[in-house]
Amino acid sequence: MTLRIGILGASRIAENAIVGPARELGYRLVAVAARDPLRARAFADKYGVERVLPSYQDVVADPEVDVVYNPLANALHAPWNLAAVAAGKPVLTEKPYARDRAEAARVAAAAEAAGVTVLEGFHYLFHPAMRRVLEMAGDGTLGELRRVEVRMGMPEPQPDDPRWSLDMAGGALMDLGCYALHIMRRFGAPQVVSATAVQRTPGVDERFDAEFVYPSGATGVTMNSMVEQEYSFTLRIIGARAEVFVPNFINPPADDRLTITAGTELTVERVGKRPSYTYQLEAFAAHVRHGAPLPIDSADAVANMALIDDTYRAAGMAPR
DSSP, X not given: OOOEEEEESOOSXXXXXXXXXXXXXXXXXXXXXXXXXXXXXXXXXXXTOSEEOSSHHHHHHOXXXXXXXXXXXXXXXXXXXXXXXXXXXXXXXXXXXXXXXXXXXXXXXXXXXXXXXXXXXXXXXXXXXXXXXXXXXXXXXXXSEEEEEEEEEEEOOOTTOGGGOTTTTOSHIIIIIHHHHHHHGGGSOOEEEEEEEEEEETTEEEEEEEEEEOTTSOEEEEEEEEEESSOEEEEEEEESSOEEEETBSSOGGGOOEEEEEETTEEEEEEOOOSOHHHHHHHHHHHHHHHOOOOSOOHHHHHHHHHHHHHHHHHTTOOOO
């Protein structure tokens, strides 16, 4: 049985995050709506979406839509995830889950009460690269955790991009740093120690760096910038015995290496260039159809938003 997907908005990320994976897996893109009907029509024509509908609500309510994909601006994640839950439709939502912890908790409570899944799209977690990193951290290969380093950079979005909007819950920590905090939480319960932000406009960070500490004494750091010359998404996990470096954990098709260093011994593993988004959609579909377990749930999403809120406060900024 195929999966029938409804898409909210005509976003740039949709080509990689849902269109390509759906095509590879044989799932149908049955409906799309956007604020601009002409953009929705162009999107549908380009990607083979079956129908253009007048509004997001029409997509959510459509009886031929099995699941909803929500790549809208950050501030619109929670409202439309709630609308999908009310319609009984499972949601694959882009990260972050909501604007802040309180909003995330409302979505999680509604989803749990309705028995409807809202999966936060941390696609990196579904790829063999990250599964291998977690395996090494858990089986003793790396030894006791010492440090987690996540560095993320991207070229500057256009001035009218919602990632520069406080009302749309933009900013570097929300857009990039949410990954880093999510990764750090795979290894325990980090607490923010210090944070610094460069604000492009009041309340909207173009750069955001933060240091964390685990109960064990291990540390973490994330450096995030939306004003770099090129994309860069690196992950380094340092243990007492060895360390592992992932040169592009967000986009394994661009570089699927894992470099493990133990003393003077260096080993390179290749984990495959199938996109992490494809693994994610495959797992989401298996969950929706057959009840297969997922590696994260709504409680994880609420906890991630709580750490994001704390990290903003540590930099002297208010949560979104």
